[in-house]
Amino acid sequence: MTKQTGTTDEMLTAEVVIAGGGPVGLMLASELGLAGVGVVVLEHADRRPTDARAWGLHARTAETLDRRGLLVPLLHPKAPWPKMPFAGMWPLLQLDRIDADHPYLLNVPQTRVEEVLEARARELGVVIAYQHEVVGVRQEADAVTVQVATPDGMRLVRGAYLVGCDGGRSTVRKATGISFEGTDATVGGMLCDCVLPSMGQERRGITRTEVGTVNINPRPNGVVRIVTTEFGRPHPDRDAPVTFDEFRGAVRRILGRDLDIVDPTLMTRFGDATRLASRYRDGRVFLAGDAAHVHFPYGGLGLNLGLQDAANLGWKLAGALRGWAPGELLDTYGTERRPAAEAVLDYSRTQLALLDPHRNVTALRSLFGKLLEFPDVNRYLAELASGASARYDFGDEDAHPLTGSFARNVAVKTSDGGTSLVSLLHSGAGVLLDFTAGVAEVASPWSERVRVVRADCDDAPAAGLLVRPDGYVAWAGSAAPADPRGLQQALARWFGAA
């Protein structure tokens, strides 16, 4: 495949233009780069941020990154956390009991995730243009032209598709007229990364009082992150800088005492505005990440949701550009990812509701705490929190139960030796694993889009498994030999005509 990225006298061109070089834009860029697509990322800032908003990749995100060889650079000995809180309650969610390849919370800063993704995207030939602010979008029948403000003046950038990964206040979303429906902020939150000499005596995690919550978490790098939330006190101006006195004042109101905070390095404010784009696509323009959904950050899901948007969209856009994608493939991005976001927004609202200082909520928390002691309840919530139970509804009631679920890794033996599903997915193509189904020949006309592997496996989940590039099961065969018609339909549905 030849990449198409270049410049004419006045115009920068690429197959896909991505607005926003945050984590979601960079993930999408590396997915497209892997498929040989020419990509330009337009980023308003002059460099990557040095302060991390998010800390924590959940199980499904770790699995997704693993399937591209991007997990290993993020691992370090203190990173995996086997437990995490649910709305600051005890007992903790037991992540080590969930059904996932990586049953833990990976405690890694967003800045490191961005660094790894940017390096991968550049390796794959993606052009990342800093100090390039998207200010306008014009769609034509066969292309999108983006107006960009740069330090050297206005510039036009043109591509076959544009993806708005430009955050919660997305210019792309506004320019395409996609509405952002939901609710305004009702709480005011602030965050401070600092040194806390009294850390040894402080209660870790969330303390809930009659005013709000203070969440104290030491990070592996020695910095302590303190997060305050005050109910019924949304910020009148989300962009106003946080002063040290303001932050200390919030801590005092909530805890009724001061914390001995030293050397604050990052202070910022946030709220609980919860909104979802009414559509994820408008013609040749798509939205991903915070541009498509925002919510209260407790539970640490926004970054995870966005990275998975990118993993879902990348291979579909590549298929459309290479001409093999069936007509409706691009629309499945919205039909699959919008419900995923709806579920996360509801989960986030649940956590916020359970943190509310009202006396009734105290009673509800007491009941919830007892429910969390039931292993099945604990596991259900842990799988929800980590995305481990997330699956897509492909609308085929007769399909094998694995269809639409995320394929767990399996070690396999092929004629070339031992490998694994995770390794086979590194190239970004689909994978057909034929254990005993006897259907490998059926897929040979799709061999440029789907890697067909006859394999032995001690714990094969089915007789045959067709896995999409994003790791989800497109088809599974229970019988041996399996009925090839179901596989042919799945191949045509996800990978186009033979």
Ligand SMILES: Cc1cc2nc3c(=O)[nH]c(=O)nc-3n(C[C@H](O)[C@H](O)[C@H](O)COP(=O)(O)OP(=O)(O)OC[C@H]3O[C@@H](n4cnc5c(N)ncnc54)[C@H](O)[C@@H]3O)c2cc1C
């Ligand atoms: C306090 C806080 C704590 C959080 N903690 C967690 C957590 O623990 N776990 C978690 O999963 N999530 C967390 N999140 C959410 C997470 O940070 C976001 O969901 C994530 O950053 C979204 O990534 P994104 O790439 O979609 O958007 P962003 O990270 O916002 O990136 C958008 C990029 O687009 C650029 N841009 C904007 N407008 C333009 C334009 N017009 N032209 C060009 N470029 C533009 C911006 O400069 C930015 O680089 C937290 C958020 C906050 C506020």
